[in-house]
Amino acid sequence: MALSKKPTTGMSDILPAQMRVREYVKQVIRETYSAFGFTQIETPCVEPIENLTSKQGGDNEKLIFRILKRGDKFESAVQKIREGASEPAQDLVVDSGLRYDLTVPLVRFYANNSANLPSPFKALQMGNVWRADRPQRGRFRQFMQCDIDILGEPSNLAEIELIMATTTCLGKLGFQGFQVRINERRILKAMAAYAGFPEESYDSVFVTLDKMDKIGMDGVRAELLENGFTEAQVEKYLELFQGLESASDGLSYLAQTLGDFLEDGIRENLQEIMEAVSSVKTADYELLFDATLVRGMSYYTGTIFEVSLPQYGGSCAGGGRYDKMVGRFTGNDTPACGFSIGFERIVMILLEEGFEVPGAAGKKAYLIEKGVGGAQLSGIIAQAQKERAEGTQVLVVRMNKNKKFQKEQLQAEGYTDFTEFFKEG
């Protein structure tokens, strides 16, 4: 078969200019989060297939890159297919797959290693994930995720630290005027219960509610009615949102209106998070309670949050509390809360804005004429080493025939200082 110059469909080669920005962003993330006591960990990119198909990944489970069994195990699977086995062929030939997020691997990691981890455990992960999504602009089949999670902390200190760390990090990357929206799955449920929706249809109601910012109140009403909910339910539900629009303090309004539908302490918990975070902002942003915030994943059990960038549209970070997932691996529930930064989105915005990585060292290029060798070459190399030891970046290359073009190319890469060496004698 002919060799392919193109990367695998939907995946990208990353050139030096983009790579510099990516490495800078990673460095800021690493430094900021470690100031908050997060420690970095890594899990394999390949996960056992049973962990990826355990219904914790929602629609992402439809997008898995599956990895073939090897050797005899593969051959015997093929034999079963030839003999007309009834199981789906892909279940027979596969034993693992590429991870589609960093949350499922983190929970497995914690279950596997918790005896050697402090409690609470504050984890930072930066790693690639893979999803066989339809390729489109700005969406890749391999992309970097960057998650912080706190495992073993039941109190809202987890939420406070996660929001503080994430907003500090975005601020350091130069983002301003962003919004942090916060909600609670249990408030979402209380509102649905208050309206009289049956419990088994909550997820469907939330899927519709999630579109509020796109289709508005009327669109939500139409879709809920279309989905077979009664007019009484839908109107009672939407009245809550109308009430919120005019309320000066949305959280108090809801607490008052929902009454016993809302468990004790939920409102106070959320209020404490918002107060603590607001009192020590380290970046220019707005913290809002937003009762229409849903977050897709069904594993969230409590607070949920999202960062949106009004200037650019869309969100650039999101997360929440998921207190039940560790228990799926260990049998014992462990409180867990995480916040994921949209690494690729942030890099794309910085590149579009023409962001320059600050504080790059001086860059010199030595151009050496063809034929320079022996002692003269050794001398030049020694000079380069001396400058490098003093902190200068020194590129040593042969002079091309077209020296002018070569210098232009190097200038485009940030080399401003050229030293030319010609053959002696």
Added chain:
Amino acid sequence: MALSKKPTTGMSDILPAQMRVREYVKQVIRETYSAFGFTQIETPCVEPIENLTSKQGGDNEKLIFRILKRGDKFESAVQKIREGASEPAQDLVVDSGLRYDLTVPLVRFYANNSANLPSPFKALQMGNVWRADRPQRGRFRQFMQCDIDILGEPSNLAEIELIMATTTCLGKLGFQGFQVRINERRILKAMAAYAGFPEESYDSVFVTLDKMDKIGMDGVRAELLENGFTEAQVEKYLELFQGLESASDGLSYLAQTLGDFLEDGIRENLQEIMEAVSSVKTADYELLFDATLVRGMSYYTGTIFEVSLPQYGGSCAGGGRYDKMVGRFTGNDTPACGFSIGFERIVMILLEEGFEVPGAAGKKAYLIEKGVGGAQLSGIIAQAQKERAEGTQVLVVRMNKNKKFQKEQLQAEGYTDFTEFFKEG
């Protein structure tokens, strides 16, 4: 299926203590190589299957993790298997795989992007590769590789820069007394031709020669004879190595003895590399010409080199010139030369030596009594933010019931300074 707590067979979870060392080593590598003008790039972990099975990866091609086609393409492949297709099943169901090294992807990257890259192009890659090797101590199925390559530089400036950069980097990581051994594929071939071995059996001869350090001269003699070479050939070959042992300058001895079997310029080229590198050592190491150095991969066309660590046994870096590989993708040969550092080996040695990452910032832990909330909590968070802004790493956690054990755990993580906050009023 039950969830698996264990990572995929042969792959490892990386805990914070190891991760700190890994990140430090990556940082030293990045800084050192960028001082030499190398720029970082990245390719997808998933490569088109045809690139991984093009016979450029030697035995590594037997160890590929293959990725299943998806959707209709997979279903129609399964249909063909059911209908008794004659092609191997794995060729039918697969369209890509995990890369087993960084060299094949680099060459594809260069072929795909050379119009947007400077010439010569100095690339740094750090990334995971996967090999379905038999799992054993110190050998993993997912591991980090770290390669520098210079594409488009025909002169020995490439070799000089690669060896200087690699030895400088090892020195900065604290390695001393290591050996850099260097050889030339064309010297290996001239020696085999001089002995009278038929050209098609050179690779077999080199496989035996490669064992010299393990089985010695007698072992090599026995194996060559066993492989059917004549006594005259074998003796003439081994006389060269005996001659080398007593020669004061091995390279001159060989040039003299091999005569016309050795192309003009090869000796001078190697000598120039060795002189330039030796004249500006930036680390404590020995540079040696070693006529028994083979390097396994058949794609090498010229100089080859390897770094060995006598104190620890085995090698920790290797590389060479491979001028014919880019042409396989583009149709035009492009000079290429690379040096790969054994990242996992280096990390393992540092961990075994109890290496401590230098210059870690001060680490403080705030322990907050359960029940502390509201304004008091906000005040504590504000204080933490202030200390973080000043450069201190501050962990904010709830006080556990067993505070003594909690502090011991934190001390093991490097926290030396504890501040306790109790509920006021």
